[in-house]
Amino acid sequence: xxxxxxxxxxxxxxxxxxxxxxxVGEMNPTTNKTYRNIPITxxxxxxxxxxxxxxxxxxxxxxSITITGxxxxxxxxxxxxxxxxxxxxxxxxxxxxxxxxxxxxxxxxVKDQSLNRITVNVQKRISASxxxxxLYSGSGGANTEATTTSVDPKQVTVSGARSQVNKVSYxxxxxxxxxxxxxxxxxxxxxxPVDADGNEVSNVTLSQNRANVKTVLYxxxxxxxxxxxxxxxxxxxxxxxxxxxxxxxxxxxxAIDKISxxxxxxxDLSDVSESATLKIEPNLPDGVELADTSDNLTMKVTVKGSSxxxxxxxxxxxxxxxxxxxxxxxxxxxxxxxxxTVRVTVTGTKxxxxxxxSGDIRVSASCDGLNEGTHSVSVKASCGKDHNGIAVxxxxxxxxxxxxxx
Numbered sequence: 098x099x100x101x102x103x104x105x106x107x108x109x110x111x112x113x114x115x116x117x118x119x120x121v122g123e124m125n126p127t128t129n130k131t132y133r134n135i136p137i138t139x140x141x142x143x144x145x146x147x148x149x150x151x152x153x154x155x156x157x158x159x160x161s162i163t164i165t166g167x168x169x170x171x172x173x174x175x176x177x178x179x180x181x182x183x184x185x186x187x188x189x190x191x192x193x194x195x196x197x198x199x200x201x202x203x204x205x206x207v208k209d210q211s212l213n214r215i216t217v218n219v220q221k222r223i224s225a226s227x228x229x230x231x232l233y234s235g236s237g238g239a240n241t242e243a244t245t246t247s248v249d250p251k252q253v254t255v256s257g258a259r260s261q262v263n264k265v266s267y268x269x270x271x272x273x274x275x276x277x278x279x280x281x282x283x284x285x286x287x288x289x290p291v292d293a294d295g296n297e298v299s300n301v302t303l304s305q306n307r308a309n310v311k312t313v314l315y316x317x318x319x320x321x322x323x324x325x326x327x328x329x330x331x332x333x334x335x336x337x338x339x340x341x342x343x344x345x346x347x348x349x350x351x352a353i354d355k356i357s358x359x360x361x362x363x364x365d366l367s368d369v370s371e372s373a374t375l376k377i378e379p380n381l382p383d384g385v386e387l388a389d390t391s392d393n394l395t396m397k398v399t400v401k402g403s404s405x406x407x408x409x410x411x412x413x414x415x416x417x418x419x420x421x422x423x424x425x426x427x428x429x430x431x432x433x434x435x436x437x438t439v440r441v442t443v444t445g446t447k448x449x450x451x452x453x454x455s456g457d458i459r460v461s462a463s464c465d466g467l468n469e470g471t472h473s474v475s476v477k478a479s480c481g482k483d484h485n486g487i488a489v490x491x492x493x494x495x496x497x498x499x500x501x502x503x
Contacts, residue, residue, distance in 0.1 A: 125167050125168050125169050126167070126168055127165065127166065127167060127168070128165070128166070128167070128168045128171050129163055129164065129165045129171075129208055130163065130164055130171050130174070131161055131162070131163040131209075132161065132162050132163075132164070132174075132176050132179055133159075133161045134159045134161075134176075135159060135160055135161065135162050135176065135179055135180075135181050136158065136159055136181070137155065137157060137158055137159060137160060137181045137182070137183060137197060137212075137215065138180065138181065138182045138183070139152060139155070139182070139183050139185050139217070140182045140183065140184050140185065140186075141184050141185055141186035142185060144185075144186040145185050145186060145188060145219070146222060149221060149222055150188065150189075150190065150219050150220065150221060150222055150258075151219065151220060151221075151222035151256070151257045151258040151261070151300070152185060152188075152217060152218070152219055152257075152258060152300050153218040153219065153220050153258040153260055153261055153300060154217075154218045154299075154300065155183075155215055155216065155217050155218070156215045156216035156217075157212055157215050160181055160197065160210065160211045160212045161210070161211040162179055162181065162199060162201075162207060162209075162210050162211070163207070163208045163209040163210070164179070164201055164205045164206065164207060164208060165205065165206050165207075165208040166204060166205035166206060167204075170202075170204035170205050171205055173202075173204070174201070174202055174204075174205055178201065178202050179199070179200070179201050180199070180200045181197050181198070181199055181200075181210075181212075182197070182198045182200070183195045183196070183197055183198070183215060183217065184196075184198070185217055185219070188217055188219045189219065190219055190220060190221065191218070191219065192216050192217070192218050193216065193217045193218075193219060194214050194215075194216060195214060195215060195216075195217050196213065196214050197210065197212050197213060197214060197215060218258075219258070220258035220259050220260060220261075221258070221259050221429065222256065222257065222258060222259075223256070223257075223258075223259045223262050223429070224254050224255065224256040224262070225254070225255055225262050225263075225265075226252045226253070226254055226255075227252065227253060227254075227255050227265050227266070227267055227268050227290070228251065228252055228267050228268070229248055229250060229251055229252065229253060229267070229268050229270055229288065229308050230267045230268070230269055230270070231245045231248055231269075231270045231271075231272060231286065231308075231310050231312070232269055232270070232271055232272070233271075233272050233273075233274050234271060234272070234273050234274065235273050235274040235275050236274055237274045237275075237277065237314045240316055240317050240318070241314050241315065241316055241317060242314075242315050242317050242347050242388055242389060243272070243274045243277050243312060243313075243314055243315075244312065244313055244314075244315050244347065244386070245310060245311070245312050246281060246311045246312065246313060247310075247311040248270070248308055248309070248310050248311070249308060249309045250305055250308060253268050253288060253303050253304050253305050253308075254303070254304035255268070255290055255301050255302070255303060255304075256301060256302050256303075256304070257300055257301035257302060258300060258301075259427070259429065259468065260468050261298055261299070261300050261301050262301055263427070263466045263467075263468065264292045264298045264466070265290045265291070265292065265298050265301060266291065266292050266293040267291065268288045268289065268290050268291070268303065269288065269289045269290075269291045269295070270286030270287065270288050270289075270307075270308045270310060271286060271287070271289070272284055272286050272310055272312060274314070277312050277313065277314045278313070278314060279313065279314050279315075279316075279349075279350075280313065281311055281312070281313045282311070282312055282313065283309055283310070283311055283312075284309075284310045284312060285307050285308070285309060285310075286307060286308050286309075286310050287306065287307055288303055288305065288306055288307060288308055290303060315347040315348055315349070315386075316347065316348065316349070316350045316353055317345055317346065317347045317353075317388045318345070318346055318347075318353045318354075318356070319343050319344070319345050320343065320344060320345075320346060320356055320357055320358050320359055321342065321343055321344075321357065321358040321359070322340075322341055322342055322343055322344040322358070322359050322360075322361065322377075322379065322394075323358065323359070323360045323361065324340040324360075324361045324364065324377055324396060325360070325361070325362075325363040325364070326338060326363070326364050326366060327363060327364075327365055327366070327367070328365045328366040328367030328368075328369075329366050331366065331367035331368075334369075334370060334400050334401065335400075335401050336366050336369060336398055336399065336400050336401075337398070337399045338366070338396050338397065338398045338399070339396065339397045340377060340396040340397075341377075341391075341394065344359055344379060344387065344391045344394065345387070345388035345390050345391045346359065346381065346385050346386065346387060346388060346391070347385070347386055347387070347388040348384050348385040348386060349384055352382070352384045352385050353385060356382070356385065359379045359380065359381065360379070360380055361377045361378055361379045361380065361394075362377075362378045362379075362380060364377070364396060366398060369398055369400060370400060370445070370449070370483040370484065370485065371400050371445075371484060371485045371486060372397075372398060372399050372400050372485075373398050373400075374395045374396070374397055374398070375395060375396045375398060376393075376394070376395055376396075377394035377395060377396055378394075379394065400485065410444070410445065410446060410447045410449075410450045411442055411443060411444040411445075411450065412442070412443050412450050412453060413440055413441065413442045413443075414440070414441045414442075414443070414455045414458050415438050415439075415440055416438065416439050416440075416441055416455070416458060416460050417437070417438060418434045418435070418436040418437050418438060418439060418494060419434065420460065421434055421436075421439065421460045421461065421462055421476065421494060422459065422460065422461040422462070423461070423462055423463075423464055423496065424461060424462070424463050424464070424465075425463045425464050425465035425466075426464045426467075426498070427464075427467070427468075427498070429500060429501055429502070430468075430469060430498045430499065430500060430501060431498070431499045431500075431501055432464060432496055432497070432498055433496070433497050433499075434494055434495070434496055434497075435494075435495045435496075435497060436491070436494035436495050439460055439476060439478075439489055439490065439491065439494065440489070440490045441458050441460060441478045441487065441488070441489050442487070442488045442489075442490075443458070443480050443484050443486070443487050444484065444485050444486040444487070445483065445484040445485040445486070446485070449482070449483050449484050449485070450484075452482055452483070453480060453482050453484065457480050457481040457482050458478065458479075458480055458481075459478070459479045459480075459481070460476060460477070460478050460489060461476070461477050461478075461479075462474045462475065462476050462477065462494060462496065463475075464496060464498065467496075467498055468498065469498050469499060469500050470497075470498060471495065471496070471497050471498075472495070472496050472497075472498065473493045473494070473495060473496075474493060474494055474495075474496045475492060475493050476489050476491070476492060476493060476494050477489070
C-alpha cells in the first residue's frame, strides 16, 4: 500500500512538471519581431582617415532586422537596443562590398536581416576652405530686415572625399529672426555644409560646427534714387541707359527717417564700347546700408556705333586648343584638352576691327568642381581691345582630367 502511494506521488509530480512547462510555454512562447529603419553606422572611419581616404557614399543607410526569442524578452527590446555597423578600416579607393554586423541583446537572437553587405564608395580625402554664409528664417515684421554685422569664423575647413568636398559651395549658418533684437545680438549658429542650391552635403566634416553671429534687426525704407551719368556720347558711340528710380535702405530708425532720397556715384560711360550692365554705388551716410532687395543695383547700358562711317564689321580668329586657359583645376589633377581649334568671331566698328589681332584674344574654360574623367566644358572668349561683341565656336571643348598620383 505504501509503495502504491509513493508511485502515485511520483506520477503526480511528473504530471505537475509537464503541466508547468506547458503553461509556461503557452504563456511565454517563442516569437519574432521586425524592426525597420535601423540606421547603419560606419565604424573605424578615423583609421580610414589616417590612410588618407574618406567615404563618398553608401548603397544603404538603413535596414530591417528581425529578432526571435521568448515573448517576454522580445517585448523588452527597443530599436535603440539594436545596432547595425560596417567596419571601413580596410576599405580601399573605389567600391567596397562590406559586411553588416548586427548586435542585439543577449536575451534574443537575430532571425533575419534585410542586408548582409552594403557598397561603400571611398575616395582620396582632401580639405578645402569654404566661406560661412548666414541665412535667416522667419520674419521680424513689416519694414524690417535682419542684418549680419559680423561672423566668426568667416571661413571653415571642409574635409572628406574629394568629390564631396568639391560639392560644398559654402557653409550655412541659420538664424531665426525671432531671436534678434533692434540692438546688436550675439547668436551661436549651427553650421551646415551645402551645395550651390542650398542642399546639405553629406559625408564631410567641418573644422568648426558653430559660428558666433553678431546680428541686428534694422528698419527699412524705400527712397528716391538719382544716378548721375557722363560721357554718354563719347567717341564713335551712342549710348542709352536705364537705371532704377528708387532704392530700399536699412538702418536704425532715427537714421533712415532723415533720408528721403539717395544720389549714387557718377557713372562715366566714355570707356563703355559695348552693351553692358554696370554696378550702381549709392552714397550712403554712416549707419545706413542697402537692404537685401537693393543690394545688387545695376544700370543697363546699350551701345551703338555712330553714323560717321563706322558701321558694323567683324573678324574671325582660329585659336589652338592648346592655348585655351583652364582655371579651377583640382590640385590633385592634371588637365589636357583634346579639342583641336576654336574659332573666335569679334564684331564692332571698322575702326575697332583694324586695331585687333590674335594676340588680343583670350579663350578660357573653368574646371571648377570637376572630378577625374572626360568632360565637356563651356568656353569663354574675351578681347583686350574695344569691340561690340564676341562669340566662340564650338561653345564647349573636351577636357580630360587625370589623377597626378597615377
